[in-house]
Amino acid sequence: xxxxxxxxxPYPIYRQLRENAPIFDTGxxxxxxxxxxxxxxxxxxPRSSKNLRNMDDxxxxxxxxxxxxxxxxxxxxxxxxxxAPDHTRIRGRFQRAFSPRLVQRLRDHATEIxxxxxxxxxxxxxxxxxxxxxxxxxxxxxxxMLGVPTSDRERFHAWSRDLAPAFELVASPEVGxxxxxxxxxxxxxxxxxxxxxxxxxxxxxxxxLLNAEGDADRLSEKEMVVNLIxxxxxxxxxxxxxxxxxxxxxxxxxxxxxxxxxxxxxxDDAVEELMRYDCPIQLTTRIxxxxxxxxxQTIPKGARMAISLAAANRDPDRFPDPDRxxxxxxDRNHLALGGGVHYCLGTALARIEAAVAFRTLLDRxxxxxxxxxxxxxxxxxxxxxxxxxxxxxxxxxx
Numbered sequence: 526x527x528x529x530x531x532x533x534x535p536y537p538i539y540r541q542l543r544e545n546a547p548i549f550d551t552g553x554x555x556x557x558x559x560x561x562x563x564x565x566x567x568x569x570x571p572r573s574s575k576n577l578r579n580m581d582d583x584x585x586x587x588x589x590x591x592x593x594x595x596x597x598x599x600x601x602x603x604x605x606x607x608x609a610p611d612h613t614r615i616r617g618r619f620q621r622a623f624s625p626r627l628v629q630r631l632r633d634h635a636t637e638i639x640x641x642x643x644x645x646x647x648x649x650x651x652x653x654x655x656x657x658x659x660x661x662x663x664x665x666x667x668x669x670m671l672g673v674p675t676s677d678r679e680r681f682h683a684w685s686r687d688l689a690p691a692f693e694l695v696a697s698p699e700v701g702x703x704x705x706x707x708x709x710x711x712x713x714x715x716x717x718x719x720x721x722x723x724x725x726x727x728x729x730x731x732x733x734l735l736n737a738e739g740d741a742d743r744l745s746e747k748e749m750v751v752n753l754i755x756x757x758x759x760x761x762x763x764x765x766x767x768x769x770x771x772x773x774x775x776x777x778x779x780x781x782x783x784x785x786x787x788x789x790x791x792x793d794d795a796v797e798e799l800m801r802y803d804c805p806i807q808l809t810t811r812i813x814x815x816x817x818x819x820x821x822q823t824i825p826k827g828a829r830m831a832i833s834l835a836a837a838n839r840d841p842d843r844f845p846d847p848d849r850x851x852x853x854x855x856d857r858n859h860l861a862l863g864g865g866v867h868y869c870l871g872t873a874l875a876r877i878e879a880a881v882a883f884r885t886l887l888d889r890x891x892x893x894x895x896x897x898x899x900x901x902x903x904x905x906x907x908x909x910x911x912x913x914x915x916x917x918x919x920x921x922x923x
Contacts, residue, residue, distance in 0.1 A: 532902045535807065535909075536848065539836035548820045554581065555694070555829045556822070559836035561843035561860070563819055567832055568864035572815045575867060576608045577601070579812040581827030591696030596705050599712075600691075602751040605759075605867065612866065615752060618744050619870060622733030623670075631666055632877050638665050639885035648889075648920035651896060653913050655769050658886075663764035663878050667757050670874070672729025673718060684711050685758040693907055694810070694831065708754070715750045730756075760871050764878045766805030766910030771883065773914060774802055776895050778850045785852055786887055795852040796879045797859065802850050804861035807835040808907045834860045835909070892919040 531538055539559050542549050547560035558564050567573045577600065580586055587597050600606050604615040639662055646657040664678045673681075684707040690696050691704035718731060726732040734749055775782040785795050808831050817824040824830065838859045839847040862869040869875065886893070896915035903910050 531906065532904060533900075535835065536839055539833060539839060543836055543840060548822045548824070550822065554586075555831055556824050558830055558832045559840075560820070561837040561840035564832045564834065564837035564860055565864060566819070567811060567817075567830060568809075568860070568867070570817070572813060572817055573811040573830065574608050574814045575606050575612070575811060577606055577812065579814050579827065580829060581825075590694065591698055591701040592691070593701055593705065596691060596701060596708070599708055599751055602748050603755050604752055604870075605755060609866070615744060615748055616866075616870060618734060619730075619752060619756070622730045623870065624733065627670060627730060627733070628873050628877070631670055631874060634669070635666060635877055635881040636885060638662060639881050640889075643885055643889045647918070649918065651915060651917055653915050654772055654886075655765070655911060655913050659768040659772075659882075659914070660761065660765045662768070662882055664757075664761040666874070666878060667760040670730050671718075671753060671757060672722070672727050672731050673714075673757075677714075680710075680714075681757060681761070683707075685762055688754075688758055689762055689908060690905060693905060694808075711754045711758075712750055715753045716746070718753075719746060719749060756871065760874070762908060762910075763805050763869075763871075764875055764882075766908060767800060767875070767879050768882045769911040769914050770803040770805060770909065771796075771799035771879065772886065772893075772916075773895075773900060773911060774799055774850055775883075776893065776916075781850050781852050782893075785883075789884070791852050792880050792884055793876070794855055795883065796876055797857045798850065798852050798854050799879070799883075800861035801838045801844070801854075801856075801859035803909065804835050804838055804859070805909055806861065806863070806907065807909045808833050809863055809867075834863065889921060890918040891921040893917075 542557065543559040547558065547563055549557045549559070551557055558567060577583065577587070577597075592600065604612050604619070607615065639658075642658050642661055642665075646652045652658075660682055661678060664681055665675045668675045668678060668681065687703045687707035688711070690700045691708075696704065719735070722729075722732045722735055726736060731753065734744070775785065785791055811830045811832060813824045813826055813828050813830060816826050838844065838861060841847050843858075844854070844856065862872050862875070894917045896917055900914065901912045903912055
């Protein structure tokens with residue numbers, strides 16, 4: 526469906542599609558949306574559903590996509606694959622537990638974690654930004670938010686890596702089996718954690734979920750468990766990719782890197798522009814609950830829509846000179862974090878993490894260079910991130 530070159534650089538293909546067919550019928554009951562105008566509208570359209578059961582021939586199509594019955598049972602509990610009222614109920618519970626006080630506590634601790642992790646990496650010589658920092662930093666923060674031991678981060682990272690391909694448009698049987706095993710490990714871990722927090726509440730999100738329980742919109746244990754998996758896996762995967770993609774973009778645009786060094790007050794705007802320029806979540810899916818007429822096309826009821834957030838963020842009708850990285854752009858209306866009622870729940874924390882990561886990296890090293898221009902990307906379409914990012918660095922003088 527998507528050619529291999531899209532892993533390395535999808536943007537020329539997105540541009541061609543956007544110019545010729547902004548809503549493109551792939552011929553596989555999948556419509557690819559690449560313009561900002563239509564992506565923005567569909568993310569908010571009440572006819573645009575996240576519930577996979579609204580798909581025509583649901584069970585057969587899920588089997589063909591490599592999603593067995595046990596995996597479907599897990600996906601159906603996720604807030605990201607539900608509409609109102611279930612989505613509203615589940616998200617509302619998590620949003621209340623994801624309190625401003627909790628986010629502030631993590632904000633205060635983020636710099637300490639980032640400095641500690643980079644402090645363990647070589648001060649001069651070569652580092653791999655992904656292995657030495659990018660995957661660990663957001664995972665440690667998310668683990669602390671959930672109240673799980675940060676010493677378990679190797680296991681969480683492995684399970685998340687194995688689970689992520691299950692969210693692709695298509696997965697092989699082998700990938701599906703690996704994802705299902707990882708999901709089983711995750712479920713067992715969080716079931717035990719919930720039992721522990723029932724006995725002894727702590728100052729963390731899991732305890733907040735349990736303490737928030739009432740009679741009106743109670744979450745089942747399964748709903749809590751699978752959505753805790755979502756927060757941990759998606760939370761660290763997204764920020765890991767943002768750190769890797771963003772650092773690579775800065776190094777390939779040295780004028781912007783030097784601008785950020787000389788004007789640190791641009792940091793928050795830089796995070797937004799780096800998300801827009803090469804966003805870590807490339808696509809999000811929706812199902813048409815009614816026939817939708819748009820851009821001269823008729824999307825049938827029950828059809829899948831792949832809304833390309835990455836393509837929309839490079840639309841020249843919305844962002845002038847969109848292929849140029851411009852940290853002074855000052856436009857935060859990108860779609861990197863989605864839109865509508867399914868807008869990313871962890872947006873505030875993701876922005877904090879990214880800002881702290883880039884600031885700490887630039888404070889730690891006065892010289893950062895790519896070891897090689899050849900960078901290998903992960904073999905995924907929905908998520909975009911480098912497998913490794915070897916850098917040559919020199920420590921800043923005290």
